[in-house]
Amino acid sequence: MLSLDLSFYNWELFTNYILKGFLFSVQLTVIATVGGIIFGTFLALMRLSGRPSLAYPATIYVNTMRSIPLVMVILWFFLLIPMLIGRPIGADLSATITFIAFEGAFFSEIVRAGIQSVPKGQGYAAEALGMTYGQNMRFIVLPQAFRNMIPIFMTQTIILFQDTSLVYAIGAYDLLKGFEIAGKNYGRPIETYILAAITYFLICFSLSKIVRKVQSKVAIIR
Amino acid sequence: MDLGIFCKSTLDGEVVDHCLSSLIGIGQNTDPSYLDWLMKAWGWTLAVAGLGLVIALSLGAVMGTLRTLPRDSTFNRLLVHLSTAWVELFRNIPILVQVFLWYHVIPAFIPVLKAFPSYLLVSIALGFFTSARIAEQVRAGIQSLPSGQKAAATALGLTTFQSYRYIILPMALRIVIPPLTSESMNLIKNSSVAFAVSVPELTLFAMQAQEETSHGVEIYLAVTVLYALSAFAVNRVMTHIEKRSRIPGFIAPNSEATAH
Numbered sequence: 149m150l151s152l153d154l155s156f157y158n159w160e161l162f163t164n165y166i167l168k169g170f171l172f173s174v175q176l177t178v179i180a181t182v183g184g185i186i187f188g189t190f191l192a193l194m195r196l197s198g199r200p201s202l203a204y205p206a207t208i209y210v211n212t213m214r215s216i217p218l219v220m221v222i223l224w225f226f227l228l229i230p231m232l233i234g235r236p237i238g239a240d241l242s243a244t245i246t247f248i249a250f251e252g253a254f255f256s257e258i259v260r261a262g263i264q265s266v267p268k269g270q271g272y273a274a275e276a277l278g279m280t281y282g283q284n285m286r287f288i289v290l291p292q293a294f295r296n297m298i299p300i301f302m303t304q305t306i307i308l309f310q311d312t313s314l315v316y317a318i319g320a321y322d323l324l325k326g327f328e329i330a331g332k333n334y335g336r337p338i339e340t341y342i343l344a345a346i347t348y349f350l351i352c353f354s355l356s357k358i359v360r361k362v363q364s365k366v367a368i369i370r
Numbered sequence: 371m372d373l374g375i376f377c378k379s380t381l382d383g384e385v386v387d388h389c390l391s392s393l394i395g396i397g398q399n400t401d402p403s404y405l406d407w408l409m410k411a412w413g414w415t416l417a418v419a420g421l422g423l424v425i426a427l428s429l430g431a432v433m434g435t436l437r438t439l440p441r442d443s444t445f446n447r448l449l450v451h452l453s454t455a456w457v458e459l460f461r462n463i464p465i466l467v468q469v470f471l472w473y474h475v476i477p478a479f480i481p482v483l484k485a486f487p488s489y490l491l492v493s494i495a496l497g498f499f500t501s502a503r504i505a506e507q508v509r510a511g512i513q514s515l516p517s518g519q520k521a522a523a524t525a526l527g528l529t530t531f532q533s534y535r536y537i538i539l540p541m542a543l544r545i546v547i548p549p550l551t552s553e554s555m556n557l558i559k560n561s562s563v564a565f566a567v568s569v570p571e572l573t574l575f576a577m578q579a580q581e582e583t584s585h586g587v588e589i590y591l592a593v594t595v596l597y598a599l600s601a602f603a604v605n606r607v608m609t610h611i612e613k614r615s616r617i618p619g620f621i622a623p624n625s626e627a628t629a630h
Contacts, residue, residue, distance in 0.1 A: 215597070218562075220562060220590065337474055342475055344467055352463070356462065
């Protein structure tokens with residue numbers, strides 16, 4: 149049996165290695181959630197527009213993103229963006245763009261289901277009041293849809309936070325990378341991997357408890 | 371776009387004369403082409419994902435069932451807590467971290483695992499990770515059954531084990547096939563994390579071949595197509611199983627009807 153030695157783990161190690169990675173993971177999660185919801189809403193509206201010229205491209209985009217492993221999407225963007233703009237791009241920026249593009253596809257499926265969950269009468273009533281399509285979406289349908297979607301958005305955000313660890317593939321400095329480098333520098337890889345697992349678990353577990361609370365509070369209005 | 375790269379030798383970059391032979395499994399070329407390498411990598415992906423799927427489905431079905439047990443005895447309550455803890459543990463740690471745990475950490479505590487090749491450890495990691503998600507689907511499936519089913523079983527004098535064996539599980543396990551299909555496809559996609567512990571599967575092939583050949587677009591495209599193809603194949607197989615095992619006369623809960 150192996151004995152664990154956690155004495156090396158101190159405040160200095162935390163501020164030198166872990167904090168930077170943690171902040172990047174959180175930043176990536178927040179930007180990708182906000183960006184993904186905005187992008188995903190546009191994709192969902194395109195798919196529900198009833199116009200093939202808008203619906204088809206959005207459908208193809210969403211289905212393509214959903215059938216490729218995230219690691220491959222990260223690699224694709226890291227390869228393609230420099231080709232398109234003609235100069236190299238940092239792993240951090242590449243990861244951010246990738247996550248907005250990738251999560252947009254997943255959020256669009258949630259938003260689509262959310263919009264469809266709003267009773268049709270609501271949209272008809274807005275039309276009868278003379279609202280334009282934009283007003284209808286902005287004031288009637290989307291506010292109700294988003295309220296219903298809050299718990300699913302939060303669940304998706306937890307998954308997103310876990311997924312940020314995959315930026316490992318292009319060497320971006322995230323929470324997991326921070327632990328790994330600390331483990332290598334201090335020669336204690338086993339302990340740092342355990343600490344990484346505990347950290348991720350505590351964050352995701354507490355967030356999922358919060359989601360459960362919110363779920364019971366945001367009762368479906370109707 | 372130059373697909374000719376796949377006919378080139380991985381050793382000296384010259385075009386080999388046996389290019390397409392690797393597609394029909396003649397393989398074992400002394401002078402392997404990138405196509406040979408790609409096919410071998412695909413094999414590793416399928417092996418890791420396939421083994422992971424077996425582990426995930428069996429553990430997931432057991433854990434999901436245990437979570438729904440009636441809490442009428444201390445032993446049952448213990449099983450419910452155990453399976454709940456299982457699901458929370460494996461659901462709340464990122465798959466890549468779990469792969470590192472199985473590769474770097476757990477063998478230090480369980481020396482037997484040191485003899486395991488890395489692909490086997492990745493399969494276990496993928497299997498345990500996915501089993502938590504499958505358990506949730508199985509639990510939802512069991513709970514979606516009309517409560518009359520369980521009540522009828524009890525009224526007939528069946529024990530808890532018998533009612534699960536003969537009444538509840540035969541229904542629930544068929545209902546959950548569609549969500550299990552998407553979890554199985556997720557497992558194939560998640561198997562790409564095996565690159566991190568140097569299993570020579572598709573993603574590691576993509577990274578290494580891209581670097582060697584600087585034909586990244588062609589390499590990534592081939593790998594992406596193979597991932598999509600594998601996931602699609604799983605989808606077809608599961609749909610077939612779903613059709614074959616459909617319960618006659620039983621109308622599955624319609625998502626359209628429950629939406630409003």
